[in-house]
Amino acid sequence: MSEPVLRCQGLRKRFGDIQAVNGVSFEIAPGESYGLLGPNGAGKTTTISIVAGLLEADAGEAFVAGERLTTRSVAAKAAIGFVPQELAIYPDLTAHENLSFFARLYGLSAKQARARTEEVLEVIGLSERADDQAKTYSGGMKRRLNIGIGLLHEPKLLILDEPTVGVDPQSRNAILESVEQLGERGMAVLYTTHYMEEAERLCDRVGIIDHGELKAEGTREELVALLGEHDKVHLMGTGSLEAAANACARIGAVDAASAGDGSIELLVKGASAALPEILTTASEAGVSVHSVEVEAPNLEAVFLHLTGRALRD
Amino acid sequence: MKVLAIVRTELTRTFRWRANIFFLLIMPMGLILLLGVAFGNSNARVGVVNRGDGALAGQLVKALGNEPGLDARSYGSQGSMEKAVERGYVSAGLVIPSRFDARIQAGKPVALRYFGRPDSLAPQVRIAVESAVSAQGSDIAAAQIVRSARKTSLQSALGRVKAVKVAAPVSVQLLSAKGGKYPKSQGQFDRSASTQLLLFVFLSALTGSVWLIETRRLGVARRMLSTPSSAREILLGIVIGRWVITLMQSLLIVLFSWLVFSVSWGNPLGTAAVILSFSLVAVGAGVLIGTLFSSEQQAGPVGMIVGLTFAAIGGSMAPLDAFPTTVRKVAHVTPHAWANDAFNHLLVNGGGFGTVLLDVAILCGYAVVLLTLATWRLRRVLTA
Numbered sequence: 001m002s003e004p005v006l007r008c009q010g011l012r013k014r015f016g017d018i019q020a021v022n023g024v025s026f027e028i029a030p031g032e033s034y035g036l037l038g039p040n041g042a043g044k045t046t047t048i049s050i051v052a053g054l055l056e057a058d059a060g061e062a063f064v065a066g067e068r069l070t071t072r073s074v075a076a077k078a079a080i081g082f083v084p085q086e087l088a089i090y091p092d093l094t095a096h097e098n099l100s101f102f103a104r105l106y107g108l109s110a111k112q113a114r115a116r117t118e119e120v121l122e123v124i125g126l127s128e129r130a131d132d133q134a135k136t137y138s139g140g141m142k143r144r145l146n147i148g149i150g151l152l153h154e155p156k157l158l159i160l161d162e163p164t165v166g167v168d169p170q171s172r173n174a175i176l177e178s179v180e181q182l183g184e185r186g187m188a189v190l191y192t193t194h195y196m197e198e199a200e201r202l203c204d205r206v207g208i209i210d211h212g213e214l215k216a217e218g219t220r221e222e223l224v225a226l227l228g229e230h231d232k233v234h235l236m237g238t239g240s241l242e243a244a245a246n247a248c249a250r251i252g253a254v255d256a257a258s259a260g261d262g263s264i265e266l267l268v269k270g271a272s273a274a275l276p277e278i279l280t281t282a283s284e285a286g287v288s289v290h291s292v293e294v295e296a297p298n299l300e301a302v303f304l305h306l307t308g309r310a311l312r313d
Numbered sequence: 314m315k316v317l318a319i320v321r322t323e324l325t326r327t328f329r330w331r332a333n334i335f336f337l338l339i340m341p342m343g344l345i346l347l348l349g350v351a352f353g354n355s356n357a358r359v360g361v362v363n364r365g366d367g368a369l370a371g372q373l374v375k376a377l378g379n380e381p382g383l384d385a386r387s388y389g390s391q392g393s394m395e396k397a398v399e400r401g402y403v404s405a406g407l408v409i410p411s412r413f414d415a416r417i418q419a420g421k422p423v424a425l426r427y428f429g430r431p432d433s434l435a436p437q438v439r440i441a442v443e444s445a446v447s448a449q450g451s452d453i454a455a456a457q458i459v460r461s462a463r464k465t466s467l468q469s470a471l472g473r474v475k476a477v478k479v480a481a482p483v484s485v486q487l488l489s490a491k492g493g494k495y496p497k498s499q500g501q502f503d504r505s506a507s508t509q510l511l512l513f514v515f516l517s518a519l520t521g522s523v524w525l526i527e528t529r530r531l532g533v534a535r536r537m538l539s540t541p542s543s544a545r546e547i548l549l550g551i552v553i554g555r556w557v558i559t560l561m562q563s564l565l566i567v568l569f570s571w572l573v574f575s576v577s578w579g580n581p582l583g584t585a586a587v588i589l590s591f592s593l594v595a596v597g598a599g600v601l602i603g604t605l606f607s608s609e610q611q612a613g614p615v616g617m618i619v620g621l622t623f624a625a626i627g628g629s630m631a632p633l634d635a636f637p638t639t640v641r642k643v644a645h646v647t648p649h650a651w652a653n654d655a656f657n658h659l660l661v662n663g664g665g666f667g668t669v670l671l672d673v674a675i676l677c678g679y680a681v682v683l684l685t686l687a688t689w690r691l692r693r694v695l696t697a
Contacts, residue, residue, distance in 0.1 A: 071538070074543065077541040080539065084532050089531070105318060105319075107541055
């Protein structure tokens with residue numbers, strides 16, 4: 001097996017009383033897309049910040065392209081392209097100026113910077129607006145520029161921290177297509193998201209993270225296999241959803257239950273047999289059920305199974 | 314090269330915002346002009362109505378204009394001169410009567426009418442006017458003695474008296490209290506130009522902290538740190554960028570005031586050393602403020618208050634000489650006081666580079682401390 005592009009071992013980080021990252025270990029192989037899937041506050045961004053060399057871990061270590069990563073390690077950072085969640089661009093500079101500026105910071109010569117800026121402008125589809133100030137761009141265009149900066153020096157590892165947050169569906173799809181193409185070019189990608197469908201679509205392997213701990217990792221199939229014969233059941237209704245979810249969780253066939261916005265999600269072994277009891281229990285708990293959906297298991301169901309709560313919580 | 318990329322970006326962003334060109338470059342020069350006009354001219358003005366048409370009357374007007382601290386302004390009539398005195402356009406007025414020369418030639422006394430204002434300048438102006446008049450009177454008295462002894466004309470006798478005065482072996486040399494050269498009298502804008510330069514350079518460097526905060530708020534500073542660039546390189550780029558901007562501002566103030574107001578900036582090497590070191594202190598303070606606050610709304614007013622307070626304490630709004638000794642000592646907590654001292658050595662006392670070495674060394678010390686603190690803080694806020 002080839003040397004991993006990223007290797008994290010036992011990463012820990014505490015902020016005051018909060019253990020943000022607690023013993024996270026994973027590896028990413030060259031050309032592999034790895035997703036960190038978890039809800040807000042799960043520890044994804046802290047993990048990413050450590051891996052991008054922006055935050056010093058309290059314990060554990062990370063290696064990028066064989067180089068030990070700290071906040072001061074220049075060699076390791078040269079192998080990383082970091083795309084933060086926020087739009088880290090100068091709005092009063094043009095796309096061309098933003099890209100040229102960061103190209104020089106990534107250590108490219110003036111000639112290389114010029115060439116790569118033009119190439120990246122093509123890749124992100126901003127060539128025609130290259131000389132307009134970024135503040136005049138749409139949200140999607142700014143997002144593409146934000147990603148483009150991370151591609152300038154053709155890094156071995158591209159880190160994308162929730163790149164589709166606050167993006168319209170059309171731009172979101174364009175971003176996901178771009179990331180898919182990067183994987184095809186052999187660039188390793190570390191992608192954090194709390195959208196299950198993004199992780200399923202983009203990532204070769206997924207790590208499920210919650211409360212700072214990596215609960216499980218593997219391919220989609222490997223993770224779903226953890227569920228056995230479980231189905232995911234959605235009960236849409238009104239009433240005491242929280243109480244109904246707690247009552248349903250006590251049913252033998254129900255592995256996990258979580259109440260959300262107008263619905264209850266359940267992970268059920270043998271859904272067709274258990275459904276009458278579930279509906280009765282929900283009704284007795286004061287919920288008027290309007291509709292029921294039974295889905296084949298997916299990563300969201302895996303998350304529910306591993307953490308006892310839904311991704312949206 | 315990374316540092317240069319940051320410097321170029323700082324300059325591009327600063328001057329792309331047109332209002333900055335006004336605040337950084339145009340406004341300081343406007344204020345130098347305004348303050349120079351309002352407070353710069355310490356000479357008192359005397360209105361003169363010359364009804365006499367002879368050479369002696371003309372010589373008296375000229376002598377008034379040559380009196381130190383006095384400017385003579387001619388008026389066509391006594392009425393217009395009186396109005397000017399009443400309205401404070403001139404501090405006093407003097408009427409030279411008709412037949413001034415003729416009466417003196419005839420050895421008769423001449424009465425000059427003097428109009429004064431009841432203000433604090435009045436005694437000083439009166440002494441200056443009396444000094445000019447009595448100087449001419451003593452020359453004429455001596456000339457009349459020569460005329461009677463040599464049987465010559467008064468003009469010829471006056472010529473001889475003046476020649477004797479010029480050849481007199483007694484010379485007067487003015488020395489300062491410390492024995493050095495007596496301070497040269499300054500032009501109207503000389504003091505305001507150097508003090509305003511310090512005020513504006515510091516103020517604009519401090520308010521420039523909002524640019525660093527914006528860079529942090531946008532996440533660009535953090536992203537810069539994720540590249541293979543050290544915190545020191547990033548800070549160096551930011552500092553040099555801001556330094557270049559303050560130096561451009563300083564250079565423009567120096568050139569503009571020199572070309573337009575004929576301000577003398579003294580020894581070029583000494584002035585350059587003071588401006589370079591003081592600008593670096595200002596940038597260090599600005600960058601430190603940019604790391605201490607998290608929003609532009611906090612840093613902007615703080616920068617303004619600190620900048621104006623330091624300028625007031627440090628002698629950029631009122632001369633340090635006007636403060637009591639204890640206040641002058643306290644004022645030297647500010648870099649402004651050291652820079653103002655240095656400019657006094659250069660511009661008032663006509664000193665050379667050597668006279669400002671101590672002040673420049675202290676300013677460099679300020680810069681080192683501030684920039685070290687700023688580097689530590691920037692690293693901390695970006696990686697905490």
